[in-house]
Amino acid sequence: MKSFHPTVRTLMGPGPSDVYPRVLDALARPTIGHLDPQFIVMMNEVKEMLQYAFQTTNELTFPVSAPGSAGMECCFANMVEPGDKIIVCSNGVFGIRMKENVTRCGGIAVMVEDTWGEAVDINKLEQALKDNDDAVIVAFVHAETSTGAISDAKALVALAHEHDCLTIVDAVTSLGGSELRVDDWNIDAIYSGTQKCLSCVPGLSPVSFNKAAQDKISNRESAVQSWFLDLNLVMGYWGQNTTRSYHHTAPVNSLYALHESLVLLQEEGLENSWKRHDENHQALKAGLEALGLSYVVHEDDRLPQLNTVTIPEGVDEAEVRKRLLNEFNLEIGAGLGALAGKVWRIGLMGYASRKENVILCLSALEAVLGDMNANINKGVALDAAMVAWS
Numbered sequence: 001m002k003s004f005h006p007t008v009r010t011l012m013g014p015g016p017s018d019v020y021p022r023v024l025d026a027l028a029r030p031t032i033g034h035l036d037p038q039f040i041v042m043m044n045e046v047k048e049m050l051q052y053a054f055q056t057t058n059e060l061t062f063p064v065s066a067p068g069s070a071g072m073e074c075c076f077a078n079m080v081e082p083g084d085k086i087i088v089c090s091n092g093v094f095g096i097r098m099k100e101n102v103t104r105c106g107g108i109a110v111m112v113e114d115t116w117g118e119a120v121d122i123n124k125l126e127q128a129l130k131d132n133d134d135a136v137i138v139a140f141v142h143a144e145t146s147t148g149a150i151s152d153a154k155a156l157v158a159l160a161h162e163h164d165c166l167t168i169v170d171a172v173t174s175l176g177g178s179e180l181r182v183d184d185w186n187i188d189a190i191y192s193g194t195q196k197c198l199s200c201v202p203g204l205s206p207v208s209f210n211k212a213a214q215d216k217i218s219n220r221e222s223a224v225q226s227w228f229l230d231l232n233l234v235m236g237y238w239g240q241n242t243t244r245s246y247h248h249t250a251p252v253n254s255l256y257a258l259h260e261s262l263v264l265l266q267e268e269g270l271e272n273s274w275k276r277h278d279e280n281h282q283a284l285k286a287g288l289e290a291l292g293l294s295y296v297v298h299e300d301d302r303l304p305q306l307n308t309v310t311i312p313e314g315v316d317e318a319e320v321r322k323r324l325l326n327e328f329n330l331e332i333g334a335g336l337g338a339l340a341g342k343v344w345r346i347g348l349m350g351y352a353s354r355k356e357n358v359i360l361c362l363s364a365l366e367a368v369l370g371d372m373n374a375n376i377n378k379g380v381a382l383d384a385a386m387v388a389w390s
């Protein structure tokens with residue numbers, strides 16, 4: 001065996017996204033003890049910067065030491081007690097995973113199903129809340145990465161609260177890329193990931209819980225089934241006024257990386273980051289549509305950081321992705337679940353949301369599709385993108 005040296009790729013799929021060079025540098029800094037006073041200062045800064053990213057003053061805000069799926073599990077394992085009725089709005093892959101979490105925690109999942117590619121329908125949620133007045137939590141995905149649709153988190157949370165339900169929100173793909181205001185929108189429990197619009201390495205999951213969520217957790221009759229994710233135990237390590245007792249060994253260097261990506265987010269400004277994601281999406285969209293591809297999601301519900309587009313007639317979509325990777329070092333995503341084989345998912349997340357990536361993607365796609373004799377419009381995509389930016 002020899003050392004492993006991966007090729008440098010441009011990551012424009014559904015995650016992980018391109019990692020900031022400064023974040024990769026931070027990873028290589030010396031490992032110190034996870035109870036070292038210097039490390040504890042850094043942990044507090046990570047918490048503070050996550051509060052900024054989430055737009056919250058929630059004390060219980062920290063990164064779970066595992067990927068976004070573990071943040072999901074952390075929210076459900078702590079918030080759901082056996083017998084609890086949970087309304088899950090599902091419009092893609094991650095809504096289905098929420099249901100799995102509910103039932104494995106002993107909860108009863110009431111599903112509100114929406115068509116893949118559409119936002120969560122607030123009227124259907126309202127009907128479900130009326131039909132199930134014993135429900136205690138509403139859960140939904142803010143930005144559905146499997147389809148590229150964004151839902152109106154503010155309105156869904158407000159409606160849930162009118163019916164005395166708490167809320168669990170998946171913000172894995174929205175955090176840092178789309179407007180998200182945990183306190184203003186009154187979100188009770190939320191989880192995200194580091195490898196999408198934060199452009200950090202995969203493997204950490206920022207979470208945040210407000211007072212109402214904490215009360216639900218501390219009033220539990222049964223212990224949280226997961227030892228690792230039990231917030232009562234984790235807070236002995238991540239809590240504010242604790243003496244930081246050992247719970248698990250934090251992924252020290254990954255946390256340096258998260259710290260650096262959050263410094264980058266602060267330097268840019270959260271709202272500027274949302275704006276950049278939108279502007280580069282507009283340019284990519286103009287170019288893809290000029291090529292002749294069309295969007296699956298209606299314009300009003302489109303996620304700027306995840307562009308789901310149709311594949312030209314008769315084109316072997318897997319072959320296109322393979323050629324983009326092998327000939328241009330460019331990764332784009334395939335369709336997932338109900339959309340498998342029918343669409344491409346092109347990500348513009350975090351550091352990957354840059355002008356040069358938009359141009360690379362449009363020109364490489366045009367070159368490969370042209371070479372495969374696909375029915376596309378040649379020579380117009382780059383101009384369309386430039387017009388969108390100007």
Ligand SMILES: *Cc1c(COP(=O)(O)O)cnc(C)c1O
Pocket residue numbers: 015067068069070072094141143144145146170171172173193195202203
């Ligand atoms: C990526 C993603 C997850 C899972 O995150 P991992 O880091 O892959 O575990 C959950 N929800 C959504 C909406 C995602 O896009």
